[in-house]
Amino acid sequence: GDSVTQMEGPVTLSEEAFLTINCTYTATGYPSLFWYVQYPGEGLQLLLKATKADDKGSNKGFEATYRKETTSFHLEKGSVQVSDSAVYFCALSPLNQAGTALIFGKGTTLSVSS
Amino acid sequence: DTAVSQTPKYLVTQMGNDKSIKCEQNLGHDTMYWYKQDSKKFLKIMFSYNNKELIINETVPNRFSPKSPDKAHLNLHINSLELGDSAVYFCASSQYSGGPTDTQYFGPGTRLTVL
Numbered sequence: 001g002d003s004v005t006q007m008e009g010p011v012t013l014s015e016e017a018f019l020t021i022n023c024t025y026t027a028t029g030y031p032s033l034f035w036y037v038q039y040p041g042e043g044l045q046l047l048l049k050a051t052k053a054d055d056k057g058s059n060k061g062f063e064a065t066y067r068k069e070t071t072s073f074h075l076e077k078g079s080v081q082v083s084d085s086a087v088y089f090c091a092l093s094p095l096n097q098a099g100t101a102l103i104f105g106k107g108t109t110l111s112v113s114s
Numbered sequence: 115d116t117a118v119s120q121t122p123k124y125l126v127t128q129m130g131n132d133k134s135i136k137c138e139q140n141l142g143h144d145t146m147y148w149y150k151q152d153s154k155k156f157l158k159i160m161f162s163y164n165n166k167e168l169i170i171n172e173t174v175p176n177r178f179s180p181k182s183p184d185k186a187h188l189n190l191h192i193n194s195l196e197l198g199d200s201a202v203y204f205c206a207s208s209q210y211s212g213g214p215t216d217t218q219y220f221g222p223g224t225r226l227t228v229l
Contacts, residue, residue, distance in 0.1 A: 034217070038155075043118075043204060043222040087155055093218075101147065101159035101170055102218055 002027040002094045006105035009087075013080055013112050021075040021108045023064075023090035031092040033057075033066055033073040034102065038087045047075075047088070080112045117141050118221035120205050126227045127195060135190045135224045137205030145169070145210055146188035147218065148180060151202040163188055164210070195228045202226070 007022040025031065035047040035057070048057030053068035062077045073090060090105040118139045127133055139146065147170075148160040161180045162170040168180070177193045192199060205221040 036220075044157075044206075044220040046217050046219070049217060089157065101162060101172075102149075102157075103159075104157040107155045107157075 002031065002092060002103050004090050004092055004103055004105035006088075006090050006108050009107070009109040011108060011110045013110070015082055015112055015114050016079045017112075019075070019077040019080045019084075019110065021088055021090075021110070023073045023075065023105060025071050025073065025090075025092050027071075027092055027094050029094065030068075031094045033064075034091045034093070035062070035064055035073070035075050036089045036091060036104075038089065038107070040086070044089065080110070082112050082114050085110055085112045118205055118207055118219050120203075120221040120224050122224060123222060124225050124227075126229065128229055129195055129197060131195050132191070132193045133195060133226070134192070135203055135205075135226070137188045137190070137221055139186055139205075139207040139219070139221075141207055141209070141219060143207040143209040143219075144185060145208045146182065146185075147206040147208075148188065148190050149204040149206060149220075151204060151223070153201070157204070161188075161190075192226075195226075197228050200226055200228045 003026045032051045034049045036044040037047045048059045050057040050066035056065045064075045087107045089107045091102040121136045145164045147162040151157045163182045166182045179191045182188045202223045204223045206218040208216045208218045
């Protein structure tokens with residue numbers, strides 16, 4: 001079945017460091033891909049998304065490119081801040097139909113220190 | 115204005131009790147979902163409804179029963195609570211438009227603790 005694999009955390013960085021969180025997927029067809037972020041004690045917020053190959057999603061300095069050839073959707077940010085400390089989830093939506101559930105990776109915890 | 119809201123935010127109860135979690139969305143969406151996040155933060159779909167019709171019903175114990183009185187509400191009732199039900203439950207909604215998959219918007223979560 002469809003699945004998402006994320007790099008294991010936690011990821012610990014200093015402020016202004018470069019961030020990469022790897023995400024690869026297995027899916028039949030052409031899924032949509034998402035990154036969600038969960039700040040401590042809060043719900044999930046959509047960070048960015050891409051719906052077709054070569055699309056680049058971006059938001060708040062974060063970027064991810066839908067790479068069909070490598071089935072990847074890696075999250076990057078050039079300079080992290082302490083406020084970016086959170087759990088990041090890569091997810092896919094396998095079918096373009098109503099009610100399709102998201103399939104999530106296991107999440108990657110990012111901790112940024114000043 | 116909160117787009118997707120859940121009540122209560124925290125729920126502590128004893129084994130064997132029956133409890134409900136409520137979810138409301140004011141986004142005008144047609145589709146709503148319940149997800150469960152376990153202690154390792156892994157998220158998994160439980161149910162989804164489209165226009166009050168059940169679309170997804172994963173292998174969830176039948177002690178869990180979703181109810182959708184209208185498009186804006188999807189409640190989750192749990193009978194005979196067990197220790198293993200302790201988790202964070204997230205409600206979400208989306209608007210299917212027939213194009214690329216629409217974004218799901220999540221509520222703040224309900225942390226259920228069964229003692």
